[in-house]
Amino acid sequence: MNIFLGGHFFFYGHQALQFTGLLEPGFKLFPGVAICEIFTYERGVPQGLTIMCLLPINILNSKIYAFLWFWFVFLFIVSCCALVCRCAFFLSPWFRKASLAYGKRHLDKKQLQAVVSQTSAVDCFLLYLISRNIGSLKFKEVVSRLAKEDLGVEKFSEDDENTLM
Numbered sequence: 001m002n003i004f005l006g007g008h009f010f011f012y013g014h015q016a017l018q019f020t021g022l023l024e025p026g027f028k029l030f031p032g033v034a035i036c037e038i039f040t041y042e043r044g045v046p047q048g049l050t051i052m053c054l055l056p057i058n059i060l061n062s063k064i065y066a067f068l069w070f071w072f073v074f075l076f077i078v079s080c081c082a083l084v085c086r087c088a089f090f091l092s093p094w095f096r097k098a099s100l101a102y103g104k105r106h107l108d109k110k111q112l113q114a115v116v117s118q119t120s121a122v123d124c125f126l127l128y129l130i131s132r133n134i135g136s137l138k139f140k141e142v143v144s145r146l147a148k149e150d151l152g153v154e155k156f157s158e159d160d161e162n163t164l165m
Contacts, residue, residue: 001068005029013069029065030058089128090121099128106140111147119146 002009008029036053039046088095097116101107116124127146131139 001072005065009065009069012065013073016066016069030062031055032059032062089125093117096121096124096128100124100131100143104131104136104139106136107143108140108147111143114147115143 005012006029012029032055034053034055036051038049038051040049041047089099093116097112100116101109101112115127119127127142130142134142
């Protein structure tokens with residue numbers, strides 16, 4: 001977008017916030033008025049008139065590009081926050097456990113702690129994606145089975161053994 005507008009888009013929104021005077025921030029990019037030369041013919045003789053022409057599409061374009069600038073800034077901030085959360089997920093076992101337990105009331109914390117501490121960050125991420133797409137009770141069964149079969153953590157009932165089969 002910045003290349004398309006000749007390098008003027010990068011600070012376009014900042015200039016829109018600083019707008020206090022007669023000229024809008026997009027005046028150079030999208031002039032709202034222009035000098036038009038109109039030729040009229042009277043008795044076969046052309047006569048030129050110079051008048052001010054209003055360019056309403058340019059006024060609309062300046063508003064659209066200002067909105068786009070703020071939208072891109074918002075998306076940039078949200079993307080940076082998501083990247084920080086994703087990095088925290090891969091770097092912090094505590095954050096992995098908190099992410100997996102978020103919204104799951106029925107989950108046994110000891111089993112989840114055992115699964116998180118014994119698996120890699122990539123495996124926990126896959127488990128996180130699974131947790132987002134299945135119900136809380138089914139996720140409890142998955143964690144219980146992982147803790148029991150793969151990690152050797154006990155504290156199960158007979159119901160847990162038969163539910164996933």
